[in-house]
Amino acid sequence: MSDLLSRAQQLPDTPGVYLMKDAKGIVLYVGKAKSLKHRVTSYFQPSADHDPRIAAMVALVADIETLQMDSEVDALLAEARLIKDIQPRYNASQKDDKSFTVLGISQDPYPFVFLTREMDVLSRQRAAAKGESYVPPGEPDKASFIGPFTSSGQLRAALKVFQRIFRFRTCTFDIREEDDKRRFFRPCLLWNIGRCTAPCADKVPREAYAEDLGNFRRMMSGAKRELLKEMKARMEAHSDAREYELAAVVRDQVFAIEHLKEHRDLDDALETDLIPLDPVKSVDDLRDLLGLELRPRVIEGTDISHLQGSDAVGSLVSFVDGVPFKSGYRRFKIKTVDQIDDYASIREVVRRRFTRLKNEEAAFPDVMLIDGGQGHLNAALAAMAEAGVRPPLTIGLAKHEGDHLWVAGKREPLRPDLHRPGFRLLQYVRDEAHRFAQNYHHILRRKRVRE
Structure with missing residues (x-):
């Protein structure tokens, strides 16, 4: 054990994959690490307090093999491939009480990407x-x-990274190429911020979308070096043909892939520090709660x-598929209200937001969720009328009213x-909006005090 500890302490402090082997050279376990040195060393520390399964595995380890990776994302993908190919005994034992996560790609003219459970994939196969x-x-x-992938959270984080690069869709719309009405469809927020090419609204040719998704498949399958070589050749070809906009798109994708290691840790790469809910289950249940046809x-x-009427500010937070989407957060300094009037302040914020949209x-x-009761809800609806828009489903939720849910068009709260x-x-959405508003308010107060 001391020899293994000594070897572990000599490992590089870089991302990678490690393989634990027994005396016969059989792989017992495959794992990934942000730091090979720190992760592998933790198994062999005399003070380590492992659960019984890990302790049994460590007692059998006679050799360690490691593979250095460029980034945590590369390590995540390599771990999944090795587990699928080798099927180590102690990786399989981890699945006694849970189902690992698998990435799915639909077989449609414009395929979408989704996550599912390994259990469901096996049910399909059976x-x-x-x-x-x-x-x-x-x-x-x-x-x-x-897949499968051992960490659903890190897989979700990696998908967010890859969606910025390859801009694939994650919605489940039935998109038909021959549907001429697509060009009149208004794409979602992800198109506005460059995370989807919006095939739903006919914003991208089918061939271009297929190329991006094919590159994503190859990246997930471990062909990173070959993919980069081909993309650089394609970039040069576009440039030689004076197709400079296409060359710039490929250039940016190549740059993003080559700099994956500059992304934050995967554990922190989700849009929030802590997601206390199952996003999929929560969104599905919300659809049922509000009686909606679609998710x-x-x-x-x-x-x-505000504080006694001074430095009044508004906040707007955005959640996509049940997860905070920090790129969509907005702050508003109240301009038209000079006294304590939450209704008028809500009215200004909502009017400005929907006028811009x-x-x-x-x-x-x-x-659209308003932090407040029926009065706040009515103020928001009035603001949308002033902006000349048809309101989305608008609801109010206030703590001091016992967490009753006021829904536009209903006389009694849910x-x-x-x-x-x-x-x-x-x-969670309401509390996040409250936190974000308070944070902005404190920033302005500190700034005013310094001045």
Whole structure:
């Protein structure tokens, strides 16, 4: 054990994958690490307090093999490939009480990317072997799969990184190439901020979308070096043909891939520091709670903060697929209200927000959440009328009213089970809007004091 500890302490302090082997050279376990040195050393420290399964595995380890990677993202992908190919004994034992996560790509003219459970993929395969069909709720009839991955959180974080590069869609719309009405469809927030090429709105040729998705598949399958070589050649070809805009798109993708290691740790790469809910389950339950036909992909929430009427500010937070989307957060310094009037302040913030969305022809949120009761809700609806827009589903939620849910168009508030995942998601959006407003208010107060 001391020899293994000594070897572990000599490992590089870089991302990578490690393989634990027994005396016969059989791989017992495959793992990934942000720092090979720190992670592998932790197994062999005399003071280490492992759970029984890990302790049993460590007792059998006679050799360690490591593979250095350029980034944590590369390590995540390499770990998944090795586990699938080798199927080590102690990786399999981890699955006794849970199902690993698998990445799926639908088989559509414009495929979308989604996450599912390995258990559901195996159910599909068993049904197919019997000549039957099994499709988990909310998933496409046909799809290809990559994985499994041991960490669903890190996989979600990696997908956010890759979506910035390859701009694939994650919505489940049925997109038909021959549908001429697509060009009149208003794409969602992800198109506005450059994370999707919006095939739903006919913003990208099918061939270009297929090329981006093909590059994403190759990246996920470990062909990074070959992919970069081909992309650089394509960039040069576009440049030689004076197709400078296309060359710039490929150039930016190459740069992003080559600089993956500059992204934050995968554990922190999600849009928030801590996501206390299951995003998929919460959004599905919210659809049922609000009686919606489709899943509410984009939720925005707003709140007002002031101190005795001074430095009044407004906040707007954005959640996409149940997860905070910090790029969509906005701050508002109240300009038209010079006294304590939350209704007037809400009215200003909502009017400014929807006037801008209207002028930019940007997508409206599926749900607009106001931190407040019926009066605040009515103020928000009045603001949308002033902006000349048809309001999305607008709701109010206030702590001092017992967390009742006021829904536009209903005379009485909803009183859902406080533990419902969908309701807890709304509470999370409201609390995040409150936190963000307070944070901005404190910034302005400190600035005023310094002046």
